[in-house]
Amino acid sequence: MTITPETIFTDVQAIRDTSPLVHNITNYVVMNNTANALLALGASPVMAHAEPEVADMAGIAGALVINIGTLSDPWIAGMFTAAKAAQAKGIPMVLDPVGAGATAYRTDTAKKLMQQCSPAILRGNGSEIMALGNQDATTKGVDSASAADLAIDTAKALNREHGSTVCITGEIDYIVHSDTVLQIRNGHAMMPRVTGLGCTASALCGAFAAVNPDPAAAAAHAMAVMGVAGEMAGRSAKGPGSFQMHFLDALYQISQPDIHQLFRK
Amino acid sequence: MTITPETIFTDVQAIRDTSPLVHNITNYVVMNNTANALLALGASPVMAHAEPEVADMAGIAGALVINIGTLSDPWIAGMFTAAKAAQAKGIPMVLDPVGAGATAYRTDTAKKLMQQCSPAILRGNGSEIMALGNQDATTKGVDSASAADLAIDTAKALNREHGSTVCITGEIDYIVHSDTVLQIRNGHAMMPRVTGLGCTASALCGAFAAVNPDPAAAAAHAMAVMGVAGEMAGRSAKGPGSFQMHFLDALYQISQPDIHQLFRK
Amino acid sequence: MTITPETIFTDVQAIRDTSPLVHNITNYVVMNNTANALLALGASPVMAHAEPEVADMAGIAGALVINIGTLSDPWIAGMFTAAKAAQAKGIPMVLDPVGAGATAYRTDTAKKLMQQCSPAILRGNGSEIMALGNQDATTKGVDSASAADLAIDTAKALNREHGSTVCITGEIDYIVHSDTVLQIRNGHAMMPRVTGLGCTASALCGAFAAVNPDPAAAAAHAMAVMGVAGEMAGRSAKGPGSFQMHFLDALYQISQPDIHQLFRK
Numbered sequence: 001m002t003i004t005p006e007t008i009f010t011d012v013q014a015i016r017d018t019s020p021l022v023h024n025i026t027n028y029v030v031m032n033n034t035a036n037a038l039l040a041l042g043a044s045p046v047m048a049h050a051e052p053e054v055a056d057m058a059g060i061a062g063a064l065v066i067n068i069g070t071l072s073d074p075w076i077a078g079m080f081t082a083a084k085a086a087q088a089k090g091i092p093m094v095l096d097p098v099g100a101g102a103t104a105y106r107t108d109t110a111k112k113l114m115q116q117c118s119p120a121i122l123r124g125n126g127s128e129i130m131a132l133g134n135q136d137a138t139t140k141g142v143d144s145a146s147a148a149d150l151a152i153d154t155a156k157a158l159n160r161e162h163g164s165t166v167c168i169t170g171e172i173d174y175i176v177h178s179d180t181v182l183q184i185r186n187g188h189a190m191m192p193r194v195t196g197l198g199c200t201a202s203a204l205c206g207a208f209a210a211v212n213p214d215p216a217a218a219a220a221h222a223m224a225v226m227g228v229a230g231e232m233a234g235r236s237a238k239g240p241g242s243f244q245m246h247f248l249d250a251l252y253q254i255s256q257p258d259i260h261q262l263f264r265k
Numbered sequence: 266m267t268i269t270p271e272t273i274f275t276d277v278q279a280i281r282d283t284s285p286l287v288h289n290i291t292n293y294v295v296m297n298n299t300a301n302a303l304l305a306l307g308a309s310p311v312m313a314h315a316e317p318e319v320a321d322m323a324g325i326a327g328a329l330v331i332n333i334g335t336l337s338d339p340w341i342a343g344m345f346t347a348a349k350a351a352q353a354k355g356i357p358m359v360l361d362p363v364g365a366g367a368t369a370y371r372t373d374t375a376k377k378l379m380q381q382c383s384p385a386i387l388r389g390n391g392s393e394i395m396a397l398g399n400q401d402a403t404t405k406g407v408d409s410a411s412a413a414d415l416a417i418d419t420a421k422a423l424n425r426e427h428g429s430t431v432c433i434t435g436e437i438d439y440i441v442h443s444d445t446v447l448q449i450r451n452g453h454a455m456m457p458r459v460t461g462l463g464c465t466a467s468a469l470c471g472a473f474a475a476v477n478p479d480p481a482a483a484a485a486h487a488m489a490v491m492g493v494a495g496e497m498a499g500r501s502a503k504g505p506g507s508f509q510m511h512f513l514d515a516l517y518q519i520s521q522p523d524i525h526q527l528f529r530k
Numbered sequence: 531m532t533i534t535p536e537t538i539f540t541d542v543q544a545i546r547d548t549s550p551l552v553h554n555i556t557n558y559v560v561m562n563n564t565a566n567a568l569l570a571l572g573a574s575p576v577m578a579h580a581e582p583e584v585a586d587m588a589g590i591a592g593a594l595v596i597n598i599g600t601l602s603d604p605w606i607a608g609m610f611t612a613a614k615a616a617q618a619k620g621i622p623m624v625l626d627p628v629g630a631g632a633t634a635y636r637t638d639t640a641k642k643l644m645q646q647c648s649p650a651i652l653r654g655n656g657s658e659i660m661a662l663g664n665q666d667a668t669t670k671g672v673d674s675a676s677a678a679d680l681a682i683d684t685a686k687a688l689n690r691e692h693g694s695t696v697c698i699t700g701e702i703d704y705i706v707h708s709d710t711v712l713q714i715r716n717g718h719a720m721m722p723r724v725t726g727l728g729c730t731a732s733a734l735c736g737a738f739a740a741v742n743p744d745p746a747a748a749a750a751h752a753m754a755v756m757g758v759a760g761e762m763a764g765r766s767a768k769g770p771g772s773f774q775m776h777f778l779d780a781l782y783q784i785s786q787p788d789i790h791q792l793f794r795k
């Protein structure tokens with residue numbers, strides 16, 4: 001798999017041309033900016049979580065994005081129902097295991113979703129990905145380089161077990177599939193200071209997976225667009241408030257020359 | 266009914282002078298910007314959805330706005346309880362049937378709310394309004410002019426059956442009441458790229474209905490203010506992120522000269 | 531207790547240096563901007579409300595913030611479970627009684643939380659604080675000076691009964707603890723036109739309580755930072771939309787000279 005400015009922009013253009021419906025079951029904190037990010041890029045977001053309708057909604061979507069922040073039992077039920085409907089129809093699913101490792105409730109739910117629903121793409125930060133592995137790895141006191149290595153090892157194991165492309169985001173994003181580890185080096189230091197940009201990254205994975213049948217390419221393209229748009233936003237941001245605004249504008253404006261100029265792997 | 270810049274601004278001023286309490290039972294995605302839009306215009310928003318308190322809250326409000334996005338069973342129960350409390354006290358209700366037609370759950374809930382609660386104003390896009398009609402109209406392959414005609418026909422039927430003013434929003438907004446169809450031609454191309462501006466339009470219908478006893482005039486005034494504020498925002502927006510920000514500022518700033526200059530019907 | 535620009539900035543620096551985890555159980559309307567305000571200042575927000583995980587989450591947090599807007603029964607259960615876990619571990623709790631007085635459901639829940647969980651800090655506007663007192667005070671027709679006096683009297687009684695520092699926000703903020711009443715006179719007229727800035731004030735109380743063991747100082751420092759950031763935002767805001775954006779930027783930028791220049795008590 002080769003990721004180039006051309007392959008990235010081809011998918012951006014496909015999203016703009018076809019406005020794929022992305023069904024999100026996501027947390028309360030980020031629903032608004034997730035929906036806005038998808039709309040700004042050109043996709044068509046819908047949020048629905050209740051058991052009586054999630055199968056209908058997932059069934060008409062181009063991708064399903066499940067995010068376990070602000071989890072509760074009725075939502076977990078909706079997540080499994082939606083995931084199974086998506087699986088039955090061959091609709092790609094993205095899983096964002098927000099806060100896995102912080103509470104047993106989140107770790108267990110994310111592990112069950114991995115086991116029962118085989119997401120096309122799993123996207124999280126290093127500690128969330130490691131929380132889904134079987135080893136008792138802990139990052140406390142481990143320097144960040146070896147932490148990345150540990151997360152990549154876990155990602156490879158998760159990929160072998162579930163077939164999912166695993167996308168580990170951080171200063172460098174790693175897209176792990178089979179034995180390939182692809183790196184994306186775009187992004188901006190202010191991104192972790194805006195809530196939900198990780199969740200937005202997962203939602204964009206959904207939009208790209210809806211137009212590209214290769215989940216590893218979809219995840220890599222999504223991370224490249226996140227990072228490039230972040231750098232565009234960072235040019236004029238004076239803090240996280242203006243960064244969020246410029247970031248949405250950048251997703252709307254992003255062009256092939258922008259990607260050519262800024263993409264780094 | 267004649268809508269003029271003067272009638273529009275009279276209601277804007279009344280909202281600013283009396284800060285009517287608008288009780289919203291709305292979806293998770295848009296709660297924040299709906300509340301901000303109402304505050305920016307001068308109204309006083311409150312969000313409350315739980316059965317134990319919705320009747321109390323609706324009973325002290327100037328209007329009740331029910332929006333069925335991100336629906337679930339406990340919320341449906343709250344909607345009916347609130348709607349009946351509002352009806353009993355003569356408090357006008359606005360219904361936004363978000364996503365009606367996409368799932369049976371939403372279509373059925375919206376139809377029951379129409380039947381049992383007779384909203385003063387029903388506001389949706391063309392396909393949502395058509396989903397509430399009895400005909401099996403489908404817009405697939407229908408050109409947009411005839412789609413508008415079909416939606417207007419459904420709106421007239423809904424108005425005859427339930428007495429509700431029906432407001433169909435899109436590039437042109439149609440306010441349908443009795444046999445009158447009023448058009449509002451304001452707005453900006455970037456509005457559909459910001460999540461929840463349709464929900465904001467419904468919330469503003471609530472604010473106007475709280476100060477104007479004629480629901481058709483209230484809906485028309487709300488759509489005019491939405492569209493004029495959208496045009497004001499569009500002057501300096503560089504994308505949907507900055508558009509949303511400028512739109513809230515425009516609702517705060519909007520003056521009689523702005524409306525005189527920009528209002529088009 | 532003496533509040534000075536130096537004591538305020540010492541806490542700001544401590545938040546930036548240690549990024550305390552602030553566990554919020556808060557309402558749907560404000561989750562996004564609450565999280566963004568905490569991140570902008572340098573704290574680390576987490577939102578979690580479900581009974582199966584709130585005790586785990588509260589147990590690893592530096593502070594717990596409970597906000598009763600958009601209340602429902604499952605959330606009330608989560609609030610008590612989290613509050614008791616925090617109490618057992620000596621983690622400070624902030625209570626924001628949003629809408630107390632508007633419905634019996636909210637007033638009763640807030641009173642029970644006061645009685646059973648003894649928050650370190652109670653923050654609300656004057657009418658919310660008065661709703662938690664035992665007297666049948668009403669502010670209808672009372673001029674605002676005497677309304678403030680009545681709220682302060684209630685705050686003193688609540689402090690005597692529960693030990694909580696009581697923070698009454700408004701044009702002037704009053705921090706009431708034992709027999710001391712401290713005033714903070716910062717802020718900007720546009721703040722009440724942005725939804726959830728009161729909720730943000732409570733969340734910031736949590737961040738300051740996580741780094742300062744004196745709840746009265748924590749509350750005063752939080753109110754000073756809210757007010758100073760509000761004045762910084764007001765310099766360039768053109769309405770509530772741009773105000774919210776500049777406010778988040780100001781929390782990110784706020785420096786010791788800003789506080790020296792603007793702090794007024």
